[in-house]
Amino acid sequence: MFTPTVFASILPEILILVIALLVLVVEPFWKEEKRRNVGWLVAGSLLLAMVISFLFGQPGEPTATLGGMVRFDWLGFFFKQLFMFAAAVTALLLMENEKVGRRGEAYLLMLASLIGMNLMASAGDLVMLYLAIETTSIPLYVLAGFMLADEKSTEAGFKYLLFGAMTSAVMLYGFSLLFGFTGTTDIYQLIGKLQPGIATFGVLALILVGIGFKVSVVPFHFWAPDVYEGAPTPVAGFLSTASKAAGFAVLIRLFFVAFPDFAPSWTLALAILSAVTMTVGNLLALPQTNIKRLLAFSSISHAGYALIGAVALSQLGAASVVFYLAAYILTNLLAFGIVMAFSRVTGLEDLKDYSGMSRRSPWLALMMLAAFLSLAGMPPFGGFVAKVFVFAAGIQAGYVWLVVIGILNSIVGVYYYLNALKYVYLFRMPEQDEENHPVPLTRPYVIALAVLAIGVILIGTVFAPWFSWSDAAALNLF
Amino acid sequence: MVPLSWYLIFAAALFSIGLFGVLSRRNAVAILLGVELMLNSVNINLAAFWRYGDVSQMAGQVFAIIVFAVAAAEVAVGLALVISVYRRRNTVVADEINMMKW
Numbered sequence: 057m058f059t060p061t062v063f064a065s066i067l068p069e070i071l072i073l074v075i076a077l078l079v080l081v082v083e084p085f086w087k088e089e090k091r092r093n094v095g096w097l098v099a100g101s102l103l104l105a106m107v108i109s110f111l112f113g114q115p116g117e118p119t120a121t122l123g124g125m126v127r128f129d130w131l132g133f134f135f136k137q138l139f140m141f142a143a144a145v146t147a148l149l150l151m152e153n154e155k156v157g158r159r160g161e162a163y164l165l166m167l168a169s170l171i172g173m174n175l176m177a178s179a180g181d182l183v184m185l186y187l188a189i190e191t192t193s194i195p196l197y198v199l200a201g202f203m204l205a206d207e208k209s210t211e212a213g214f215k216y217l218l219f220g221a222m223t224s225a226v227m228l229y230g231f232s233l234l235f236g237f238t239g240t241t242d243i244y245q246l247i248g249k250l251q252p253g254i255a256t257f258g259v260l261a262l263i264l265v266g267i268g269f270k271v272s273v274v275p276f277h278f279w280a281p282d283v284y285e286g287a288p289t290p291v292a293g294f295l296s297t298a299s300k301a302a303g304f305a306v307l308i309r310l311f312f313v314a315f316p317d318f319a320p321s322w323t324l325a326l327a328i329l330s331a332v333t334m335t336v337g338n339l340l341a342l343p344q345t346n347i348k349r350l351l352a353f354s355s356i357s358h359a360g361y362a363l364i365g366a367v368a369l370s371q372l373g374a375a376s377v378v379f380y381l382a383a384y385i386l387t388n389l390l391a392f393g394i395v396m397a398f399s400r401v402t403g404l405e406d407l408k409d410y411s412g413m414s415r416r417s418p419w420l421a422l423m424m425l426a427a428f429l430s431l432a433g434m435p436p437f438g439g440f441v442a443k444v445f446v447f448a449a450g451i452q453a454g455y456v457w458l459v460v461i462g463i464l465n466s467i468v469g470v471y472y473y474l475n476a477l478k479y480v481y482l483f484r485m486p487e488q489d490e491e492n493h494p495v496p497l498t499r500p501y502v503i504a505l506a507v508l509a510i511g512v513i514l515i516g517t518v519f520a521p522w523f524s525w526s527d528a529a530a531l532n533l534f
Numbered sequence: 535m536v537p538l539s540w541y542l543i544f545a546a547a548l549f550s551i552g553l554f555g556v557l558s559r560r561n562a563v564a565i566l567l568g569v570e571l572m573l574n575s576v577n578i579n580l581a582a583f584w585r586y587g588d589v590s591q592m593a594g595q596v597f598a599i600i601v602f603a604v605a606a607a608e609v610a611v612g613l614a615l616v617i618s619v620y621r622r623r624n625t626v627v628a629d630e631i632n633m634m635k636w
Contacts (some may be wrong), residue, residue, distance in 0.1 A: 210618045228573065239587050
């Protein structure tokens with residue numbers, strides 16, 4: 057029963073659980089002012105866990121372990137590494153947040169939701185999938201509302217919970233009907249057991265509601281800007297990257313493996329969702345003045361771009377989604393990290409407050425240039441290559457109209473990203489000398505931001521190894 | 535024996551009532567109650583499908599039990615967040631909790 061393969065398939069989760077217990081044991085013994093060092097502990101041990109699971113937890117042929125609950129393949133493995141990296145960076149960013157970073161519970165909740173994300177990426181059964189989605193969501197509800205003294209934060213947690221509880225209940229109703237129609241909960245045995253008809257499409261629509269909430273596609277996106285604005289900024293960064301990527305992992309595994317028979321209908325539905333998501337996200341980002349809300353709408357539009365790869369329903373499509381998410385996680389974490397570093401010193405979050413930042417902190421401004429140009433899809437940064445692959449997959453699958461909409465939307469995106477950079481590079485602080493208002497960076501920020509910035513450039517220049525990993529992951533779906 | 539369709543219609547009705555409650559009620563606690571109704575309709579579906587399908591397969595029952603557990607956790611967190619909002623604002627009416635707007 058408990059063979060080495062079983063052990064290897066859940067090795068990352070076991071290690072994360074050990075880290076979480078370690079945090080629980082260590083934290084009470086540290087003095088109040090030293091407790092932020094839990095961030096170092098979590099980030100360091102997560103990196104160690106990544107190395108250990110890279111050395112001992114590599115999958116071979118795709119297998120189902122634990123009675124079909126967990127699928128042990130490259131898709132899950134690649135996503136797990138991404139999530140653990142994102143969590144390690146988030147831990148570094150968390151420890152500099154005055155209100156959250158000194159509380160061990162914050163790291164514990166993040167690790168709990170990380171276990172859920174890892175299981176989301178590797179779930180092979182509807183029961184496991186539902187459990188994993190809730191394990192991800194429930195700690196994130198608490199984290200979003202973590203700052204009890206802050207009205208916006210409690211409101212963010214509250215809204216996130218109400219939206220999340222409702223959409224997950226709708227998705228669960230879809231799962232229960234799926235179980236009834238097929239008599240099995242194993243995702244890999246669903247194929248061929250469904251009859252085409254209105255009932256089946258209804259079930260697919262119900263499931264799409266839940267996944268659409270996780271990845272924040274447009275009719276289910278209302279929570280995203282409010283939650284990103286209100287939640288502690290590191291948590292918002294984690295939500296908009298790892299949590300969204302976990303939703304995409306579920307989307308491509310479930311729909312590519314279980315429902316390819318009904319492809320023309322749901323790919324068309326996804327194509328429409330993708331077009332609407334890109335357009336609405338970008339248009340609503342245009343008038344934003346708060347940088348966190350700007351990033352929230354930009355992250356909605358990025359979900360739309362990534363969906364193009366899922367619409368394609370091909371190996372290139374799946375690989376491009378995985379690659380897009382890898383580039384997007386690095387880029388968006390970098391953007392949120394810069395916002396955090398800036399507002400920690402100044403306490404300000406509006407776009408106009410960034411005036412003269414290139415003189416106040418040249419390095420931070422340079423990293424912001426890299427992050428925003430990558431988000432806009434400019435070479436030589438990761439966002440450019442990712443967009444090329446996604447659009448190529450769309451063209452290959454014959455969705456030319458969707459790709460045209462995507463390209464038009466990228467142009468809209470360039471406007472508001474450059475608009476933010478305009479404040480950073482062209483404007484001066486009103487009636488102040490910037491020399492007197494530097495933005496110093498502390499060590500956790502320097503490490504986290506430098507790693508992310510190098511990653512964004514590496515993924516955009518030396519993209520062959522990254523893409524071959526994404527391709528290996530995508531191969532397991534077919 | 536009662537036909538399966540009766541259970542399914544009952545569950546669908548319960549789900550619709552719950553969804554209507556979530557979308558139309560303004561009180562946060564009532565919204566959470568609506569979510570509970572939706573989750574319970576899922577449990578009825580699962581138990582009925584299990585009973586009328588292959589009874590030797592435990593998947594349906596196990597799924598229903600896991601839904602219980604998760605629903606309990608979700609409501610516990612939900613009520614905690616409602617209380618934290620109430621302490622700040624002195625209200626649990628969803629319409630009045632609107633500091634952030636697009």
